[in-house]
Amino acid sequence: xxxxxxxxxxxxxxxxxxxxxxxxxxxxxxxxxxxxxxxxxxxxxxxxxxxxxxxxxxxxxxxxxxxxxxxxxxxxxxxxxxxxxxxxxxxxxxxxxxxxxxxxxxxxxxxxxxxxxxxxxxxxxxxxxxxxxxxxxxxxxxxxxxxxxxxxxxxxxxxxxxxxxxxxxxxxxxxxxxxxxxxxxxxxxxxxxxxxxxxxxxxxxxxxxxxxxxxxxxxxxxxxxxxxxxxxxxxxxxxxxxxxxxxxxxxxxxxxxxxxxxxxxxxxxxxxxxxxxxxxxxxxxxxxxxxxxxxxxxxxxxxxxxxxxx
Amino acid sequence: xxxxxxxxxxxxxxxxxxxxxxxxxxxxxxxxxxxxxxxxxxxxxxxxxxxxxxxxxxxxxxxxxxxxxxxxxxxxxxxxxxxxxxxxxxxxxxxxxxxxxxxxxxxxxxxxxxxxxxxxxxxxxxxxxxxxxxxxxxxxxxxxxxxxxxxxxxxxxxxxxxxxxxxxxxxxxxxxxxxxxxxxxxxxxxxxxxxxxxxxxxxxxxxxxxxxxxxxxxxxxxxxxxxxxxxxxxxxxxxxxxxxxxxxxxxxxxxxxxxxxxxxxxxxxxxxxxxxxxxxxxxxxxxxxxxxxxxxxxxxxxxxxxxxxx
Numbered sequence: 001x002x003x004x005x006x007x008x009x010x011x012x013x014x015x016x017x018x019x020x021x022x023x024x025x026x027x028x029x030x031x032x033x034x035x036x037x038x039x040x041x042x043x044x045x046x047x048x049x050x051x052x053x054x055x056x057x058x059x060x061x062x063x064x065x066x067x068x069x070x071x072x073x074x075x076x077x078x079x080x081x082x083x084x085x086x087x088x089x090x091x092x093x094x095x096x097x098x099x100x101x102x103x104x105x106x107x108x109x110x111x112x113x114x115x116x117x118x119x120x121x122x123x124x125x126x127x128x129x130x131x132x133x134x135x136x137x138x139x140x141x142x143x144x145x146x147x148x149x150x151x152x153x154x155x156x157x158x159x160x161x162x163x164x165x166x167x168x169x170x171x172x173x174x175x176x177x178x179x180x181x182x183x184x185x186x187x188x189x190x191x192x193x194x195x196x197x198x199x200x201x202x203x204x205x206x207x208x209x210x211x212x213x214x215x216x217x218x219x220x221x222x223x224x225x226x227x228x229x230x231x232x233x234x235x236x237x238x239x240x241x242x243x244x245x246x247x248x249x250x251x252x253x254x255x256x257x258x259x260x261x262x263x264x265x266x267x268x269x270x271x272x273x274x275x276x277x278x279x280x281x282x283x284x285x286x287x288x289x290x291x292x293x294x295x296x297x298x299x300x301x302x303x304x305x306x307x308x309x310x
Numbered sequence: 311x312x313x314x315x316x317x318x319x320x321x322x323x324x325x326x327x328x329x330x331x332x333x334x335x336x337x338x339x340x341x342x343x344x345x346x347x348x349x350x351x352x353x354x355x356x357x358x359x360x361x362x363x364x365x366x367x368x369x370x371x372x373x374x375x376x377x378x379x380x381x382x383x384x385x386x387x388x389x390x391x392x393x394x395x396x397x398x399x400x401x402x403x404x405x406x407x408x409x410x411x412x413x414x415x416x417x418x419x420x421x422x423x424x425x426x427x428x429x430x431x432x433x434x435x436x437x438x439x440x441x442x443x444x445x446x447x448x449x450x451x452x453x454x455x456x457x458x459x460x461x462x463x464x465x466x467x468x469x470x471x472x473x474x475x476x477x478x479x480x481x482x483x484x485x486x487x488x489x490x491x492x493x494x495x496x497x498x499x500x501x502x503x504x505x506x507x508x509x510x511x512x513x514x515x516x517x518x519x520x521x522x523x524x525x526x527x528x529x530x531x532x533x534x535x536x537x538x539x540x541x542x543x544x545x546x547x548x549x550x551x552x553x554x555x556x557x558x559x560x561x562x563x564x565x566x567x568x569x570x571x572x573x574x575x576x577x578x579x580x581x582x583x584x585x586x587x588x589x590x591x592x593x594x595x596x597x598x599x600x601x602x603x604x605x606x607x608x609x610x611x612x613x614x615x616x617x618x619x620x
Contacts, residue, residue, distance in 0.1 A: 167477035167479070167480070167581075168519045169477070169519055169520055169581060169584060169585060170477070170580070170581060170584060172516070172584070172588060175515055175516065175519060179515050180515055185515065188511075199509045201498075205485055205489050205490055205495065205523040205524065206482065206485065208523035209478045209479060209485060209523045210479055213515040213516075213518035213519045214515065270480070271477075271479060271480060274479060274480060274482070275479060278482060
C-alpha cells in the first residue's frame with residue numbers, strides 16, 4: 001500500500017546510492033544467520049525520532065508484536081546501512097527503511113517498516129510511519145498494511161487494511177472468513193463515529209482497487225490546539241483499534257492453516273506480482289523521484305525488486 | 311446492485327403469485343416480436359406515481375435515454391402483468407418491475423428498472439427507484455447501476471456505479487480505460503463537495519466488494535424543510551451527474567468495441583454468474599421475504615433466474 005497523494009509510501013524511504021546488496025533473496029536467506037543482529041538490524045528504524053510519544057509507542061508496539069510472533073521465522077535485515085537510514089543532500093528529509101524476509105517455510109514472505117520525516121516548503125513537516133506484512137503463496141490470506149501520514153499536528157491520514165490477495169467476488173467464502181466472521185468492520189465503524197474522522201479517498205484509483213471492503217482509510221482533522229486532541233485520538237482510539245486489527249491478521253490470516261493448491265499458488269503469484277510491480281511503478285514513477293530525484297528511483301528499484309519479486 | 315440496508319433492491323419488486331412466464335429466456339426471445347407493445351410493456355413502471363417531480367423526471371430521462379439508445383436491440387417486456395405491477399394484501403406496499411432483454415447479437419443482456427413505495431410503520435414512506443443495464447459476455451465492460459432510496463423527504467441514499475465485471479487488479483488496463491480515462495471520479499467528487507452529502511457504507515460487505523473504485527455511494531441528509539432542499543439537490547446535482555455517468559457508460563462501455571476471447575468469455579460468465587446468484591441469494595434470502603413473505607421468494611426466484619442466468 002502506498003499513498004501517492006502524499007508523495008510517499010512504505011517503499012519510498014530508500015537510499016540514493018547503488019546498493020551493494022546480494023543479487024537474490026535466496027542468497028540473503030542462505031548466508032545470514034538469525035543471531036547475526038539481535039534487533040534484526042533495525043536500531044535506526046525503531047528510533048522513530050520525529051513523532052510524538054503516542055505515535056512512536058503505537059509503532060513500536062505493532063512492530064514488536066509482529067516480530068515477536070514470527071521471531072523464529074524472520075531473518076535479520078540485510079539492507080545496507082545507507083538504506084536503513086538515509087537523508088537527502090540538503091538534510092531537509094530523513095528516512096529509515098526496515099525489511100526482514102522470513103525463512104522459506106514461513107507463511108510470511110517479508111515484513112516492511114519505514115518512517116520518513118520531511119520539512120515542508122510551507123513550514124512544518126510531514127511524518128509518515130508504516131509497517132506491512134506480506135504473505136507468500138503457500139498462504140492465500142490477506143496481507144497487513146498500516147500507515148500513518150501526519151502533515152501537521154492537527155491533520156492525520158490513517159490507512160489500516162488487510163488487502164485481499166484474491167478477487168473476493170470469485171471467492172465469496174474468503175469474504176466471509178477474513179472479513180465478515182472476524183467482524184473487521186466494527187473497527188472502521190468505531191473510528192468513524194468520532195466527529196474528527198472522515199473517510200479518505202486516495203487520489204489513486206489503483207489504491208482504492210486493492211483495498212478490502214473493510215479498509216480503514218480516514219482523514220482525521222482536529223481543532224487548532226497544537227495537536228493535543230490528535231495525541232488523545234492516537235492514544236485512545238488508533239492505538240487499540242490498530243492492535244486489534246493486527247491481532248486479527250496474525251490469528252486469522254498469517255497463522256491460518258490454508259490449503260493452497262498448485263493452480264491457486266500460480267494465481268496468487270500472478271496477482272501478488274501485479275500488485276507489487278504496480279506499487280513500484282506508481283511509487284518510483286511519480287512520488288519517489290519528486291522527493292529524491294529520478295536517479296535514485298532507478299538505483300533503488302533493483303534493491304526493492306529483490307524483496308517484491310514473487 | 312441491491313441495498314439490503316433498506317430491505318430492498320431493484321429485484322425486490324416482484325409478484326407474490328406463481329409466474330406463468332415461459333421457461334427460458336430463449337423462448338421469450340423467440341416468441342415475442344418487437345412491435346408487440348409500443349412502450350415495451352412499461353406503462354405502469356413509467357408512472358413513478360409516488361415520487362416528486364424532479365425525482366420522476368430524472369428516472370424517466372434515464373430510462374428513455376437507455377431505451378432510445380438501444381431501441382433496435384431491446385425486446386418488449388414479457389413479464390406477466392402481476393409482476394409488472396404488484397401490491398401486498400394490506401396495500402401498504404406497491405411496486406413495479408420492468409425488464410427488457412435484448413436480442414442475441416446486442417452487447418446488452420437486459421435492462422432492469424423498478425420502483426417500490428412502502429408505508430413505514432413509523433409513519434412516512436420509503437420510495438426506491440432504480441435502473442440498471444447488464445451486458446452480456448461478448449463485451450467485458452462494466453455494467454450500469456443507478457438506485458435512489460428515499461426514506462423521508464430529507465433523507466436519500468444514492469448508488470450510482472459502473473461495477474466492473476473483471477478483477478481490476480488483474481486487468482489494470484481496464485481500470486485506466488473505464489475509470490481513469492473517463493474521469494468518472496470527478497462526478498463523485500462534485501457530489502461530495504455538497505455539505506449535505508456523506509459517503510454511504512452499505513452494511514453488506516458483498517455490495518462494497520462488487521463496487522468500482524469510483525462508485526458513488528452517498529447518503530444525503532438535508533435540513534428539516536419538508537424536502538425543498540432535497541428536491542433542489544436532485545434537480546441541480548443528482549440529475550446532471552447521473553446523466554453524465556450514464557452517458558459515459560453508453561459511449562465508453564456498452565457501445566465500446568471490445569475484443570473478448572473464448573477464455574475471457576468463460577471468465578465473464580463465471581464472474582457474472584456468481585454476482586447474479588449472490589444478488590438473488592442476499593435479496594431473496596433476507597430482505598425480500600421480510601417485505602413480501604418467504605413464499606414469494608421461492609415463487610419469484612424462478613422468474614428472476616430466467617433473466618439472471620448467464
